[in-house]
Structures are given as C-alpha cells and as structure tokens.
Amino acid sequence: MSKKxxxxxxxxxAFAILLAACSSPAATGSQTEPAAAxxxxxxxxxxxxxxxxxxxxxxxxxxxxxxxxHPNITVDMxxxxxxxxSTVSQTRLSANDIDVLDIFxxxxxxxxxxxxxxxxxxxxxxEAGLLMDLTGQDFLKNYDENAIKDAGSYxxxxxxxxxxxxxxxxxxxxxxxxxxxxxxxxxxxxxxxxACETFKANNIxxxxxxxxxxxxxxxxxxxxxxxxxxxxxxxxxxxWNGTIKWNDAKSLExxxxxxxxxxxxxxxxxxxxxxxxxxxxxxxxAVAMFPGGSWYAPAIEAAQPAFxxxxxxxPGSDTAADNQxxxxxxDQGWAIASNTPNKDASVxxxxxxxxxxxxxxxxxxxxxxxxxxxxxxxxxxGADIAPFLGNFRVGYEQYWIAPKGAGQFxxxxxxxxxxxxxxxxxxxxxxxxxxxxxxxxxAVK
Amino acid sequence: xSYHFGRGKSKWIPYLMLLPGLLFYFLIALGxxxxxxxxxxxxxxxxxxxxxxWIGLDNYREFLxxxxxxxxxxxxxxxxxxxxxxxxxxxxxxxxxxxxxxxQKLRGTNIFRTLYFMPVILGxxxxxxxxxxxxxxxxxxxxxxxxxxxxxSEFLGGQPAEAFAWVIFIQIWANMGTTMMIFIxxxxxxxxxxxxxxxxxxxxxxxxxxxxxxPLLTPSVxxxxxxxxxxxxxxxxxxxxxxxxxxxxxxxxxxxYATGFGQTSGSVSSSFRQGYAAAASIILFLLVLVIxxxxxxxxxxxxxxxxx
Numbered sequence: 001m002s003k004k005x006x007x008x009x010x011x012x013x014a015f016a017i018l019l020a021a022c023s024s025p026a027a028t029g030s031q032t033e034p035a036a037a038x039x040x041x042x043x044x045x046x047x048x049x050x051x052x053x054x055x056x057x058x059x060x061x062x063x064x065x066x067x068x069x070h071p072n073i074t075v076d077m078x079x080x081x082x083x084x085x086s087t088v089s090q091t092r093l094s095a096n097d098i099d100v101l102d103i104f105x106x107x108x109x110x111x112x113x114x115x116x117x118x119x120x121x122x123x124x125x126x127e128a129g130l131l132m133d134l135t136g137q138d139f140l141k142n143y144d145e146n147a148i149k150d151a152g153s154y155x156x157x158x159x160x161x162x163x164x165x166x167x168x169x170x171x172x173x174x175x176x177x178x179x180x181x182x183x184x185x186x187x188x189x190x191x192x193x194x195a196c197e198t199f200k201a202n203n204i205x206x207x208x209x210x211x212x213x214x215x216x217x218x219x220x221x222x223x224x225x226x227x228x229x230x231x232x233x234x235x236x237x238x239x240w241n242g243t244i245k246w247n248d249a250k251s252l253e254x255x256x257x258x259x260x261x262x263x264x265x266x267x268x269x270x271x272x273x274x275x276x277x278x279x280x281x282x283x284x285x286a287v288a289m290f291p292g293g294s295w296y297a298p299a300i301e302a303a304q305p306a307f308x309x310x311x312x313x314x315p316g317s318d319t320a321a322d323n324q325x326x327x328x329x330x331d332q333g334w335a336i337a338s339n340t341p342n343k344d345a346s347v348x349x350x351x352x353x354x355x356x357x358x359x360x361x362x363x364x365x366x367x368x369x370x371x372x373x374x375x376x377x378x379x380x381x382g383a384d385i386a387p388f389l390g391n392f393r394v395g396y397e398q399y400w401i402a403p404k405g406a407g408q409f410x411x412x413x414x415x416x417x418x419x420x421x422x423x424x425x426x427x428x429x430x431x432x433x434x435x436x437x438x439x440x441x442x443a444v445k
Numbered sequence: 446x447s448y449h450f451g452r453g454k455s456k457w458i459p460y461l462m463l464l465p466g467l468l469f470y471f472l473i474a475l476g477x478x479x480x481x482x483x484x485x486x487x488x489x490x491x492x493x494x495x496x497x498x499w500i501g502l503d504n505y506r507e508f509l510x511x512x513x514x515x516x517x518x519x520x521x522x523x524x525x526x527x528x529x530x531x532x533x534x535x536x537x538x539x540x541x542x543x544x545x546x547x548x549q550k551l552r553g554t555n556i557f558r559t560l561y562f563m564p565v566i567l568g569x570x571x572x573x574x575x576x577x578x579x580x581x582x583x584x585x586x587x588x589x590x591x592x593x594x595x596x597x598s599e600f601l602g603g604q605p606a607e608a609f610a611w612v613i614f615i616q617i618w619a620n621m622g623t624t625m626m627i628f629i630x631x632x633x634x635x636x637x638x639x640x641x642x643x644x645x646x647x648x649x650x651x652x653x654x655x656x657x658x659x660p661l662l663t664p665s666v667x668x669x670x671x672x673x674x675x676x677x678x679x680x681x682x683x684x685x686x687x688x689x690x691x692x693x694x695x696x697x698x699x700x701x702y703a704t705g706f707g708q709t710s711g712s713v714s715s716s717f718r719q720g721y722a723a724a725a726s727i728i729l730f731l732l733v734l735v736i737x738x739x740x741x742x743x744x745x746x747x748x749x750x751x752x753x
Contacts, residue, residue: 087706094493125492128492129494269583269599270602271603405515418604435513442512
C-alpha cells in the first residue's frame with residue numbers, strides 16, 4: 001500500500017469514527033415519528049406510569065381498548081417504581097423520549113415563610129418548558145375545579161389532570177381476627193395499644209408494613225402525626241417559624257407513641273417486606289392490622305377476594321374525637337410532554353381516559369377518591385372512607401420542605417426507632433430531630 | 446528501532462491514527478468530567494431547558510460547611526473511607542488466597558475458578574435481588590439459620606451499621622472474582638524454575654511465597670490494589686439496590702446519586718440538584734485522585750525497588 005493511500009484511508013477512518021461519535025441517538029430513533037402523529041398514520045404513544053399493581057392492570061386493559069378503537073396508535077407503556085418516577089420522568093423528558101407521563105399531584109410548593117428552598121421537581125419541569133399547557137382542553141371540564149387548581153396548576157395554567165386523592169393515614173384491620181380475639185375496633189391510642197398487646201399475647205403479629213421500600217414504615221405513622229397535629233399546613237409553618245418544635249411536650253408524646261408503633265406494634269421482619277408484598281401478607285390473615293394507604297385496597301381484594309377487612313383512621317390520639325380525620329394527598333395525574341411529536345394522540349389518550357365511564361372504571365379499579373364530581377366511590381374501601389371524608393386534609397409531607405442545612409434526622413419518621421433505626425429513647429431522638437431541623441433554620445436565617 | 450512511517454508528512458500518520466481514540470476519549474470521558482466541574486459552580490437541575498445560574502462556590506460551601514447537613518456529608522465521606530479500607534483489605538487478601546488455592550495443579554480447580562468468578566458476571570440488580578432474598582427477615586435462609594441459634598435480625602432493613610456491613614460483604618462477594626483472576630494471571634507468569642530453585646535451596650512454603658511469589662506478583666498486586674481502592678471509593682449501586690436512602694448507611698457515591706436525582710427527602714416532589722451533586726462529585730473525585738495518586742506513587746516505588 002502506498003503511503004498516500006495509507007494516509008487517505010487513515011483520514012477516512014478518523015472521519016467515520018468522528019461522525020459516529022457525534023451523531024445523536026435521538027436523531028435516529030423516535031424523532032422520525034412526528035409527521036406520523038395525526039390522522040390515520042401509525043403512531044407509537046410512549047406512556048410512563050409508576051408501579052401500583054391495580055393501576056397497572058387497569059392501564060393495560062385501557063390501553064388495549066384504546067388501541068382497538070384507534071388501530072393506528074400503539075401504546076408503549078413503561079412502569080417504574082414510585083421512588084424512581086421523578087428521575088425517569090426527568091431523563092425521558094430531557095431526551096424527548098416520552099409522550100404521556102404519570103405525575104403526582106403538585107405538592108411541596110415554596111411558601112412565603114420558607115427561605116432559600118428549591119422548587120419542587122414538577123415546578124422545575126414546568127419552568128423548563130417540558131410539560132404541555134393543557135389549559136382550555138375540553139376534558140378538563142370533567143374534573144373538579146379545585147382538584148385541577150390544587151394539584152395540576154401553576155401560575156394560572158393547567159399542566160396536569162389529577163386522577164384522585166388517596167388517604168395514607170388509615171389502618172386496615174382483619175375483621176375475623178378481631179372477632180375471634182374479642183377485640184373492639186380501636187378508636188383511641190390506648191385501645192390500639194391494648195389490642196396489639198392482646199394479639200401479641202395470642203401469638204398474632206399486630207401490624208405489618210412494606211418496610212423494604214423504606215417509606216411505608218414512616219408513612220404508616222403519618223396518621224399518628226395527624227392525630228396530634230390535625231392542621232398539617234399550620235404544623236409545617238410552625239416548624240419553620242419555631243412556634244412548634246419536634247421536642248416540645250406535644251411532640252414528645254408523638255415520639256413516645258411512635259416508638260411503641262415501631263418497636264411493639266410492627267411485626268418482626270417487616271423491614272424485609274417489599275411495598276408491593278405487604279397487602280398480600282395482610283390478606284393472608286397472618287397479621288391483624290396493616291397501616292397503609294387507601295391505594296392498597298384493590299391489591300388486598302385481589303390477593304384474597306373473600307377476606308373480610310375494614311379501614312379505620314389511625315387512632316393516634318387518646319381522644320376518639322381527634323381520630324376522625326383522613327390525611328392524604330393528590331396521587332397520580334397525567335401530563336403531556338411539551339415536545340411530544342405525538343401531540344394529537346396524547347391529547348386523545350387523556351380525553352378518552354377522562355371520559356366519565358372510563359374514569360369510573362379507573363377509580364373502581366384503583367380505589368382513588370375521585371376528582372371527577374360525577375364519579376362514585378363504589379369500592380369496598382369507599383364505604384369505610386365515606387363517614388370521615390368531610391374531614392379529609394392534605395398531609396404533612398405534601399407541605400414540608402426541609403431548610404437547606406437541616407440534618408438527615410429532621411423528619412418525623414417512626415423508622416428512626418429500633419429495630420428499623422438506632423434510637424430507643426424518645427426524648428433523645430426528639431432532641432436530635434429538633435437539633436437537625438434547627439441547624440437548617442439557623443443556616444438559612 | 447527504525448521508524449516505519451518514513452519522513453516528511455507521513456511521520457504524522459501515527460498521530461492521525463491516535464486522533465479518533467483521543468477524540469472519543471474527549472467526548473466520552475474528559476468532556477463530561479470537565480462539564481461536571483463547570484456544573485459544580487452552578488445551580489443546574491439537569492433538566493433540559495432549565496435556566497442555569499453561576500453561583501460560584503455556594504455548592505461547595507453548602508456541602509462542606511452548611512448546618513447539620515454538612516456534618517452528615519462528612520460522615521458519608523468518613524463512611525466511604527471505611528468502606529474503601531474494608532473492601533480493599535478483605536477483597537485483596539481473599540482474592541490472593543483463593544488465587545493461590547485455585548492455581549494448584551489439582552483436579553477440579555477450573556470448576557472452583559468458575560464458581561468464584563461467577564458473581565462478577567451477574568448484574569448489580571441480580572446480585573441485590575439474590576441477597577435480598579437470602580436476607581429476607583421473615584423466614585429467609587439467613588433468618589432460619591439465625592433462628593437455630595435463637596437469634597434474629599432485620600438484616601438490610603435493621604441497624605444501619607449491620608446493613609452497612611452486609612453491603613461490604615456483598616461488594617466483596619461480587620468483585621472478588623476479578624481480583625482472583627488478575628492474581629491468577631500474575632501467578633502464571635512466574636517461571637516454575639524460580640520455585641524449583643527455591644525448593645532446592647531448602648525454602649519452605651512460606652519462604653517460597655514471601656521471597657518468590659510475592660515479589661514477582663508485584664504488577665498484579667499494584668493493579669489489584671488500585672482497582673479495589675478506586676472501585677470501592679466510587680461504589681454506590683449496591684447501596685441503592687440493597688439499602689436505599691437510609692440514615693447512617695450512605696456513602697459519598699450514593700449521596701451524589703440521591704441528591705442529583707431528588708431522592709433524599711422521602712418526598713416524591715424533591716427537587717433535582719445536579720449542580721450540588723456535581724460539587725459532591727468533584728469532592729469525591731479529589732478524594733479518589735489524592736488517594737489513588739498517593740497509592741500509585743508508593744506502589745511504583747515499591748515495584749522499582751523489587752523488580753528494578
């Protein structure tokens with residue numbers, strides 16, 4: 001080979017590799033689809049949802065019907081763990097790799113009394129222009145105006161339709177075990193503690209939770225916080241301005257009860273149970289109670305259809321009248337990527353989902369408290385929720401943003417206590433939690 | 446040695462042929478690293494289209510000096526060093542012992558080599574799943590073994606120190622095969638005549654190891670030490686899969702991931718803080734750089750002293 005030919009070939013190889021390295025994957029994949037969005041052209045609609053078994057099951061059925069009705073549209077649905085939803089949403093939105101996405105109800109917005117806090121991720125996505133403005137879409141009229149305003153709007157524009165509220169401050173209880181052990185359904189903390197003692201004395205674990213996922217242990221105790229501090233927005237403001245402290249007398253009572261909850265009420269080994277598996281464990285009849293969100297009800301029913309259970313507000317207070325609140329949040333919603341090449345198909349997807357008949361089937365399957373005023377709370381759990389639904393409050397974690405500089409213990413989490421954590425003295429823990437919070441408040445002064 | 450590419454313009458051909466590799470390195474490795482350094486001085490969220498503001502050293506100040514969070518960060522840094530020391534020491538020692546054992550000319554050594562190396566080819570998720578099942582506190586195999594002794598544990602979900610120890614163990618189990626293979630490759634380069642000469646001189650097994658095997662394994666020792674140290678300083682995936690974000694267990698690598706992708710508060714609305722995470726990454730990089738360079742300097746001097 002001559003030197004000139006060798007030089008030429010070397011140059012050619014160098015340029016080929018350079019071009020290969022510089023080419024964007026986005027330019028070769030989904031970007032070829034925009035023109036195919038409308039009309040009868042083939043469209044692949046990329047949908048992202050978080051892992052919630054009854055919801056995923058419903059969505060698979062809905063997608064199938066949607067595809068049959070619109071043969072030119074193929075729904076490519078991805079399912080991710082709830083903990084990973086925000087990360088996956090962010091990366092796929094940034095990569096223009098998603099059309100319709102599941103987004104939790106807008107929460108944790110910065111309040112005027114909060115200093116130096118970062119915007120929540122949904123606000124960051126909107127400000128970056130990644131979510132489509134849905135204002136004026138016809139299907140919005142199907143939803144409760146307040147739900148649209150509170151859980152899907154920002155700066156006067158609508159970016160998400162919220163599909164339902166959920167409660168996370170309740171306890172599922174096994175009716176048969178309660179009857180067999182002659183225990184009345186508890187309405188106060190002493191009654192709950194006594195019930196657990198009786199169950200344990202009869203070798204029946206009192207409570208279970210999906211501790212492997214971390215959050216179910218402390219979310220289960222959010223009802224306890226609610227019973228102590230029914231006005232959760234005021235609690236957050238009080239913590240920020242120092243009128244409420246995690247180590248004052250009232251909070252100390254809360255920590256003392258949390259220790260009992262973690263140490264004495266929760267079954268041994270709960271830390272290894274995955275969030276998805278906890279409803280099945282409760283439905284197996286092995287444990288008496290299961291503090292958890294209303295979204296678990298369909299999974300319990302699916303696991304053991306004949307299993308007889310009830311759902312009560314967490315009786316965290318010594319006074320029954322204080323234990324008649326539900327605390328929860330706006331759960332799943334739909335948003336559309338602003339850069340979607342399949343805008344028409346995405347809007348059509350939301351429109352069909354929002355059809356009252358489809359929406360009713362959704363809330364029946366998933367057990368959400370509906371955000372469409374015409375929808376009915378038909379589910380088994382609905383009957384237990386209904387008596388206290390007038391006392392529904394948005395929960396603490398939907399308001400709370402920790403000040404920068406706060407330590408890692410600046411949260412009211414029952415999982416700090418043994419056997420899940422290292423603490424076994426409520427007073428010591430209360431002081432530690434307040435010190436971690438105070439460090440953050442001092443740092444942003 | 447003669448120069449194959451002649452003189453004049455053709456002498457540039459070797460450099461031209463290096464160019465694609467260099468460009469690839471700049472694009473894939475150096476470019477993102479430089480970008481991370483720049484990001485660390487901004488409030489970048491990692492969200493495409495979001496405004497990015499230059500905030501100077503604020504991220505570093507917050508990470509190192511702001512409130513109790515900085516104390517927690519320094520604790521994570523300390524935990525990273527403990528993790529590194531424990532993993533390096535045990536993985537290196539066990540890898541060497543196992544390599545010496547399976548390097549014998551005995552029947553079945555290939556089976557054992559395969560068995561010891563097998564965890565390396567499993568992905569982190571599979572490794573995590575396997576151990577989560579083994580350590581399932583409600584009747585898993587480990588729980589049953591403990592119950593025979595009248596004991597019980599929450600394993601990965603219980604005391605942070607215990608969970609941390611389990612991650613160290615699993616990290617070693619997952620990566621010891623690589624250490625072993627590098628040692629085996631090193632052992633097989635040692636001429637058998639050296640061993641024969643030592644035996645003729647009357648050396649016992651320990652003396653053979655100390656005066657023949659160990660010095661001649663120096664290149665493998667150096668490679669393994671550096672790989673173990675750097676790998677364990679940067680570890681984070683097993684923490685994510687096995688433990689998640691739990692107080693008292695985070696190492697710096699996982700803290701960076703959790704901060705960058707909004708998984709630190711237990712709330713689904715946590716903000717993305719990739720500028721802050723970039724600053725933490727640079728601190729980790731500096732840690733790896735200082736430790737890695739120091740170790741490499743010491744090892745090179747040792748290698749020069751032993752092998753000349």
